[in-house]
Amino acid sequence: MTFEETYLNDNILDALYDMHFDEMTPIQEKCIPEILDGHDVLGVAQTGTGKTAAYLLPILSMLDDGGFPDDAINCIIMSPTRELAQQIDQAMEGFSYYLDNVSSIAVYGGNDGSRFDQEIKSLRGGAPVVIATPGRLLSHLKVGNLDLSKTSFFVLDEADRMLDMGFSEDILQINKLLPDTCQKVMFSATMPSKIRELAVSLLKDPVEVKLKVSKPAEKIQQSAYVCYDPQKVKIIEHLFKQGEFKRVIIFCGKKDRVKEINRTLQKMKINCAPMHSDLTQAERDEVMYQFKAGQIDVLVATDIVSRGIDIDDIQTVINFDVPNDAEDYVHRIGRTARADRDGVAITFVNEKDMKQFQQIEKFLEKVVDKNTLPEGLGEGPEYKIIEKKKHSGRNGKPHKRNTKGAGKGTHKGASKGQNKGQHKQKGKSEEK
CATH class of the missing domain: 3.40.50.300 (P-loop containing nucleotide triphosphate hydrolases)
Structure with a gap:
């Protein structure tokens, strides 16, 4: 149209x-x-x-x-x-x-x-x-x-x-x-x-x-590390030692985790800053300005910056925590691979988040590549495919569905006629 x-x-x-x-x-x-x-x-x-x-x-x-x-x-x-x-x-x-x-x-x-x-x-x-x-x-x-x-x-x-x-x-x-x-x-x-x-x-x-929600851009190289929580920071340390990471957003589910990770990264001499709701508007503005200007290499943030912020040159997104759902995942990793650029999205999946991440994979209609843990970190948890449990009654017999009153609900729908004349008259009379 x-x-x-x-x-x-x-x-x-x-x-x-x-x-x-x-x-x-x-x-x-x-x-x-x-x-x-x-x-x-x-x-x-x-x-x-x-x-x-x-x-x-x-x-x-x-x-x-x-x-x-x-x-x-x-x-x-x-x-x-x-x-x-x-x-x-x-x-x-x-x-x-x-x-x-x-x-x-x-x-x-x-x-x-x-x-x-x-x-x-x-x-x-x-x-x-x-x-x-x-x-x-x-x-x-x-x-x-x-x-x-x-x-x-x-x-x-x-x-x-x-x-x-x-x-x-x-x-x-x-x-x-x-x-x-x-x-x-x-x-x-x-x-x-x-x-x-x-x-x-x-x-x-x-x-x-x-x-x-549309699928993430094809240009985003998606992968995951299946790991225990204590291994996550060590993986980040390994990634930064392996290559030049300068335009990175690390997403965390909670602001307390953001503060904790930011302090840890600063001890590693990584040029980073936090972004969360405890900061004042002026403080958030200053952090975003420095990040956009390249004065900060890594932004550690809650979902406060996963939507609506126009930054075209983000190279890597790291999900320190698995997002709540597929929509949040798409919004987070959508910060990278913009303006025809390539991008990388890495997600850390612990033993508790496997089912959640599998729901994201189901939405993506593909299995996200699982990376091998860096040498010296030991083994991570086994990535098990978690099937949805079927509820059953006594002796393994399925529960009988109570159909009493079924069919009484109704679905309401309405269609609206529209014409230009109606709009002009309605728009001007109601808005005065």
């Missing part, structure tokens, strides 16, 4: 033509018409699927069509990090090239006082689109620098990462200041129970769009 087949206005289509955007990605094809028709949307899609355009294009098109207050902040886009806020702001510049009355301001922490003053001027002047991190937006709200009572659109990008970083209460606090008429869009790379609960709190009868 092409962008011209949607209700996007001509100014947006002209910008897309200049940018050589023609065919929509699946997430754009499913979300753009629903947002244009005024629905709340809950989208589940991984990084790199085009979701930024999926919400920016319809919102910008509607704002350009008019019918919104001139002195109001018409759209708030929430981002978990400064880096993602900057990326969204850059995308906004391209998409809004022909929009005379639609501009944006990116609001985030870690800056000097002069930028804060610039933000105040733009916010009080009624910037149509504000792209903000939760903490910085709340700082402005607390001192009365902006009013959300007339806001028409509210977008949460990378919602799962926001929850990982502890922004849940901030989001709910901001949501209370929005009018009931505000249209809301929420995107997340994964759908854990906490995200589902947040969606119930924020969205009204949302249209749900979920894309299947």
Whole structure:
């Protein structure tokens, strides 16, 4: 489906033509018409699927069509990090090239006082689109620098990462200041129970769009070490002695483990830094800046950086812990082999994580190569194929399924008719 087949206005289509955007990605094809028709949307899609355009294009098109207050902040886009806020702001510049009355301001922490003053001027002047991190937006709200009572659109990008970083209460606090008429869009790379609960709190009868997680890029050379926990650090030490490791992310499941591994690597004289939710925004910004600039060779991190961060030259990803599921695995190793580069992904699998890793292999539809442990480390655990247990009753007889009341449930589905005339009328009347 092409962008011209949607209700996007001509100014947006002209910008897309200049940018050589023609065919929509699946997430754009499913979300753009629903947002244009005024629905709340809950989208589940991984990084790199085009979701930024999926919400920016319809919102910008509607704002350009008019019918919104001139002195109001018409759209708030929430981002978990400064880096993602900057990326969204850059995308906004391209998409809004022909929009005379639609501009944006990116609001985030870690800056000097002069930028804060610039933000105040733009916010009080009624910037149509504000792209903000939760903490910085709340700082402005607390001192009365902006009013959300007339806001028409509210977008949460990378919602799962926001929850990982502890922004849940901030989001709910901001949501209370929005009018009931505000249209809301929420995107997340994964759908854990906490995200589902947040969606119930924020969205009204949302249209749900979920894309299947795609397989990792073929250019990623995947392998694993089957080992005991005490052997993991020794394997890392061996890898760094074997070759030049300069653009590496080591993922750990918990922040305490990140701190521990980072201290151990520093004792080995490895140029590394930690990244976890206990760091302040300013500290995270500084670590990311140093890593991007090549001042740090190795980033030891929780899943806080597994999604939404645009770094093209990562050579190696090491999963110190097996990720929770296939989606997290894909997001982690997807940090490497970007921009047509090759990449390496190594996972440490202990005796407790074998079943979990086999589920990942099942999703990948292939067996990941198992490396031989370095000399001198001894034997690792045997990699056993763990079959799913079949439940049985007494004397080995299977349990009888209770079919009482079966068939009473119903599955509800609905189809929505859409036409351009309905959109124009609905979009302008509901959002005023």
